[in-house]
Amino acid sequence: MSEPKDALGLIETKGFIGMIEASDAMAKAAKVRLIGYEKIGSGYVTTLCEGEVGAVRAAVEAGAAAAQKVGELVAMHVIPRPHDDLDKYIAKISVKA
Template sequence: MPFAVGVIETQTFPAVLAAADAMVKAGRVTLVKYDRSESGRQFVAIRGPVSEVRQAMEAGLAAGNNMPNYGTVTSHYVVPNPPENLEAVLPIYFTEESEEFWIDEIRALIQP
């Protein structure tokens, strides 16, 4: 099963919180990373099956952009089937902290 990574960057924390909340509720995805990026912006990354990540990203974009006076989405991107090199260098990998939230399909592929 092909997996994807989706990333949303927003201007403010309330907007990234709304996007993250909407994404994990809209699809079978795992939140794998949250951090600050340039100029105080915030970003959140999710992993899961390609179709689920695309569905979750749509919900996250709508929620992040629906924050009057609290910021908007500044950028977003979906990478279907990221190569191992990308996972090794960028903060998009599954971690022990996110393990309890892995969806069953991911758990079956990652754990022997």
């Protein structure tokens, strides 16, 4: 997230397949960029996307619905205008993408 982004979207699932399904649906539903995923532990995985607020909201909604069909949706969240200090956390996650 080196350049300013309008929003950051996150979806957390229990299970890798749910995360893959969510990521695929996010990328297909709206003009967002998938920036990475993080394995939390005990089967929990979070995927992240960025883009314009409306696009990220639509992508997260679509991704959450897709994740629920094949696995367990734990949480979903959209952060409009994320603070620049989040870059240090996002950089660690986006390396995995």
